Amino acid sequence: MKILFIGDIYGRPGRNAVSAILPDLKKDRSIDLVIANAENMRHGKGVNHSNVTEMQEAGVDFFTSGNHIFKDATILDHLADPDYPLLRPANYPDEVPGNGHRVIESPNGKKLLVINVMGRVFMPGDLDCPFREVDKILKDFEGEELHGIFVDFHAEASSEKCALGHYLDGRVSAVVGTHSHIPTADQRILNGGTAFQSDVGMTGPLDSVIGADKELVIEHFLTQMPLKIEVAGGPKVFQALEIEIDDDSRKAVGLEFIQKTID
Numbered sequence: 450m451k452i453l454f455i456g457d458i459y460g461r462p463g464r465n466a467v468s469a470i471l472p473d474l475k476k477d478r479s480i481d482l483v484i485a486n487a488e489n490m491r492h493g494k495g496v497n498h499s500n501v502t503e504m505q506e507a508g509v510d511f512f513t514s515g516n517h518i519f520k521d522a523t524i525l526d527h528l529a530d531p532d533y534p535l536l537r538p539a540n541y542p543d544e545v546p547g548n549g550h551r552v553i554e555s556p557n558g559k560k561l562l563v564i565n566v567m568g569r570v571f572m573p574g575d576l577d578c579p580f581r582e583v584d585k586i587l588k589d590f591e592g593e594e595l596h597g598i599f600v601d602f603h604a605e606a607s608s609e610k611c612a613l614g615h616y617l618d619g620r621v622s623a624v625v626g627t628h629s630h631i632p633t634a635d636q637r638i639l640n641g642g643t644a645f646q647s648d649v650g651m652t653g654p655l656d657s658v659i660g661a662d663k664e665l666v667i668e669h670f671l672t673q674m675p676l677k678i679e680v681a682g683g684p685k686v687f688q689a690l691e692i693e694i695d696d697d698s699r700k701a702v703g704l705e706f707i708q709k710t711i712d
């Protein structure tokens with residue numbers, strides 16, 4: 450099974466980049482399932498239903514998220530629907546709307562367990578331990594017929610992301626980091642067969658500070674006044690990790706970081 454994971458899609462420029470690039474990419478590379486992190490799809494913060502529909506039309510099959518998931522409250526009702534194709538991090542308290550894992554199926558019947566957890570180092574909130582949360586989910590799926598297990602670890606610190614990658618090595622097919630919006634060059638298959646990249650980066654405005662208008666962010670750092678966020682314009686970058694998984698062993702057998710820039 451071949452999956453493609455697209456980093457945080459940032460605002461309209463990010464959505465436009467996905468619509469322009471993904472349909473051909475999905476076909477040319479024979480991708481079975483496309484997953485994308487949706488937390489910044491609505492004007493850089495949050496996600497709404499029309500964003501989800503727009504990206505499904507471009508070929509995204511399923512969505513993960515992170516700390517911005519609840520910024521647009523209209524998404525809460527959708528998250529309460531157990532079939533809605535969007536996860537919130539699993540390590541929020543149980544009573545929070547939504548789910549942190551789901552089994553999805555490719556058109557040719559391959560089953561992929563997708564897990565979304567959030568880090569605790571330099572992150573807002575006081576969530577449960579992401580390491581133990583994944584353990585719990587994996588225990589629930591012991592003996593289930595799955596062809597792969599994918600983890601989006603939405604976290605700031607590279608150390609926490611590397612540690613979770615090694616912790617889960619050999620037990621899941623892939624651990625890919627999101628949230629920093631900056632891709633790291635450490636993509637590889639770990640010793641036990643788990644595909645890993647500390648951060649896959651974002652898909653959105655290239656000439657920006659992690660997607661936002663650079664002048665406003667610079668002004669914030671110079672003055673320490675409250676940060677105003679506007680989505681930047683100009684060229685767009687598309688960043689994603691393609692992962693090939695052996696359906697029988699569930700181990701990663703190939704991976705390629707894809708980075709494309711368009712006007």
Ligand SMILES: [Fe+2]
Pocket residue numbers: 457488489515628629630
């Ligand atoms: Fe993000």
Ligand SMILES: [Fe+2]
Pocket residue numbers: 488515516517603627628
């Ligand atoms: Fe985030």
